[in-house]
Amino acid sequence: MNNNSSLEILTSAIHTLPDEYLPIKQQALRYVKNNSQIDDNRTLKILHRPWVAPLNWGLMLYPGAPQDWLAGYHEKTGRAIPEFYSRFLSAINGCFIYDLSLFGIPSSMHEKNLLNRRVLQCHDLATANRDWVCEYRITPDYFHFGSRSYSYSENIGYFWDNGKIKSVRKNGKTQSEWNDFTAFLQDEIAVVEKKMLEQLPGNVKIL
Secondary structure, eight states: OOHHHHHHHHHHHHHTSOGGGHHHHHHHHHHTTTTOEEOTTOOEEEEEOTTTOTTOEEEEEEEOOOHHHHHHHHHHHSOOOOHHHHHHHHHEEEEEETTEEEOBOOHHHHHHSSOOTTSOOOOBHHHHHHTGGGGSOOOTTOEEEEEEEEETTEEEEEEEETTEEEEEOTTSOEEEEESOHHHHHHHHHHHHHHHHHTTOOTTOOOO
16 A cells, blocks of 8 residues: 555544544644554554654544443443543544543453553553542542643643533642533643644644
């Protein structure tokens, strides 16, 4: 398969993502011409960044999770995934966007309840809500679904709380909140893209 055919397939796959996640689609399309690929597991890898690490990509979008995976999460953890995030996981089962991570259900965790460290999978939603959530001074009913870098020593956490999406520091201070997932994506991706662009080589293609 030549490079043009690969790019067409990859671009088509990006376009099939729901418009609810338009900020993610826009980022993927903006940088797709930079040695991007779809791997054997249908993970979209956009913007190869060898200046960061040999196998680093700016965006990694994992294929949607089957419905039985979502049901299995509820059965194993006793906790329901918020409806907006269930929809997201059905379309994109976790992702990395520069210094931002939205958690998902790794296949090895669903199948064996073990993390396969031989491959880079999405960050595990169950581990986040069992362990990582304890790093934040928040009430136990917050649902932890993602994070991004805030400083060299701290990640800001993303949470669902009583109908609101919140970004929260480890001291419990709410930095921002949203009523809408698309607006949340737009704002937070803009933050991490701005930081990413500060280290971008001049030969990178931006559409």
